[in-house]
Amino acid sequence: MNQAAVRLRSVTRSYGKDASAVTALDRVSLDIPQGTFTAVMGPSGSGKSTLLQCTAGLDRPTGGQVFLGDTDLTRLSETKLTLLRRKRIGFVFQAFNLLPSLTAEQNVALPLRLAGRRPKRAQVLEVLERVGLRERAGHRPSEMSGGQQQRVALARALVTRPEVLFGDEPTGALDSTTSREVLSMLRSMVDGGQTVIMVTHDPVAASYADRVLFLADGRVQDELYSPAAEQVAARMTKLAAVPC
Numbered sequence: 001m002n003q004a005a006v007r008l009r010s011v012t013r014s015y016g017k018d019a020s021a022v023t024a025l026d027r028v029s030l031d032i033p034q035g036t037f038t039a040v041m042g043p044s045g046s047g048k049s050t051l052l053q054c055t056a057g058l059d060r061p062t063g064g065q066v067f068l069g070d071t072d073l074t075r076l077s078e079t080k081l082t083l084l085r086r087k088r089i090g091f092v093f094q095a096f097n098l099l100p101s102l103t104a105e106q107n108v109a110l111p112l113r114l115a116g117r118r119p120k121r122a123q124v125l126e127v128l129e130r131v132g133l134r135e136r137a138g139h140r141p142s143e144m145s146g147g148q149q150q151r152v153a154l155a156r157a158l159v160t161r162p163e164v165l166f167g168d169e170p171t172g173a174l175d176s177t178t179s180r181e182v183l184s185m186l187r188s189m190v191d192g193g194q195t196v197i198m199v200t201h202d203p204v205a206a207s208y209a210d211r212v213l214f215l216a217d218g219r220v221q222d223e224l225y226s227p228a229a230e231q232v233a234a235r236m237t238k239l240a241a242v243p244c
């Protein structure tokens with residue numbers, strides 16, 4: 001078994017107090033090995049985004065521990081957590097969040113600038129090459145298709161060589177052909193050693209993963225390895241049928 005890229009130990013996240021308290025995550029423990037692709041699925045409100053945010057250091061659990069490699073994120077100050085996110089974690093979201101006035105190359109270079117590094121042009125172009133957009137380096141987001149914009153966002157997330165790449169519905173705004181392009185790209189990055197954790201509602205997207213975690217009521221209720229889209233859809237139907 002590969003070393004764990006991420007470990008969660010009894011992670012709980014609750015909001016509010018007393019009668020109005022909501023437990024978004026309820027004592028979740030799991031290991032995500034390095035170089036694997038994990039999809040997180042579950043009905044609306046099951047805790048998927050909360051799991052992603054707590055694992056990526058964007059939110060703090062109210063209980064338990066989250067490890068990135070050997071670093072316990074729950075013990076870090078806000079400043080150290082921000083630095084860790086910049087250096088060791090990458091994100092892609094449903095909305096591509098590219099800056100419209102910047103070219104693809106400038107958008108990809110941004111995380112390096114934010115980390116106080118002077119971006120090397122060759123390094124930025126090499127990442128754009130990896131997502132098949134080397135020749136689009138000088139184009140602005142408005143001059144590119146949705147799929148191309150998401151590939152620029154992917155390049156931007158990868159330019160710092162993050163240990164883990166997190167995706168929150170990264171194909172949610174794309175049509176099925178373009179989704180497949182982006183998912184194949186993620187798959188080949190994982191095959192090259194990258195660790196990816198992605199929230200999705202789409203069984204076809206989940207079928208690109210090595211493992212699917214099914215959340216319900218803030219807990220991991222089920223999982224599937226090497227999933228086929230039909231199996232994923234069947235498990236989701238079963239989960240949705242369980243009364244709260």
Ligand SMILES: Nc1ncnc2c1ncn2[C@@H]1O[C@H](COP(=O)(O)OP(=O)(O)OP(=O)(O)O)[C@@H](O)[C@H]1O
Pocket residue numbers: 015016022023024042043044045046047048049050051
């Ligand atoms: N800031 C907050 N304050 C109060 N409750 C919250 C907050 N954020 C999330 N919750 C609650 O926590 C639970 C889990 O929410 P979360 O957004 O993680 O679910 P999700 O599975 O990602 O849902 P969706 O698929 O609809 O995006 C829900 O009951 C939600 O209402």
